[in-house]
Amino acid sequence: MDLTTAKNRIDQLGVAYRINRENGANFFENPESLPVLMQLIFDTTFKNHHKAAWVLEILTERNMDSIYPEIHFFCSNLHLIKKDSAVRALSNITRRIAFDYVKKKNSIAIQYLELQDIKLLITTAFDWLLANYPTATKAYTMDILYWFGTLKIEDFDWIHEGLKEVILQQIPNNKPGFIYHGNKILNNLKM
Secondary structure, eight states: OOHHHHHHHHHTOOSSOHHHHHHHHHHTOSGGGHHHHHHHHHOTTSTTHHHHHHHHHHHHHHOGGGGGGGHHHHHHHGGGOOOHHHHHHHHHHHHHHHIIIIISOOHHHHHHOOHHHHHHHHHHHHHHHHSOOOHHHHHHHHHHHHHHHTSOOGGGTTHHHHHHHHHHHHGGGSOHHHHHHHHHHHHHHTO
């Protein structure tokens, strides 16, 4: 698939209704189109890069394993995205990556995801948690950091303490959804 065709399809998606995102995912379902979709997501000069992120979210919902051949590109460029709706979609995908790797011990995730990729995901997740993003993004991010913090890797032994500190700082001035999820994570951290 060429970049112009992909851009035109993303431009035609419309608003974030599920049906529009599903139709976009149907168009990009072929695994060979994933590199082009990734290019669009991380090209922040493309005005609809956030819509490309919505499509990837649906694609990974359908088949999480589809992202792993492009995982290094994904992890290396994730920090570039700042638009709320794109970050929400990408944080949800990252949450699923962390779940695959840590909780499910998905062999494909373990095969493709390298330590450097995980470090990039952790750094980006902390950036999202500290920034002014909506509650859904922050909840996904808390899960990412909690799960990666459970890995028995020396480089990661600080994650839970850092996560706890950020949650405790943000709870007093946040929305009920953040407070609920933050308290859930804090309870898990007591274990």
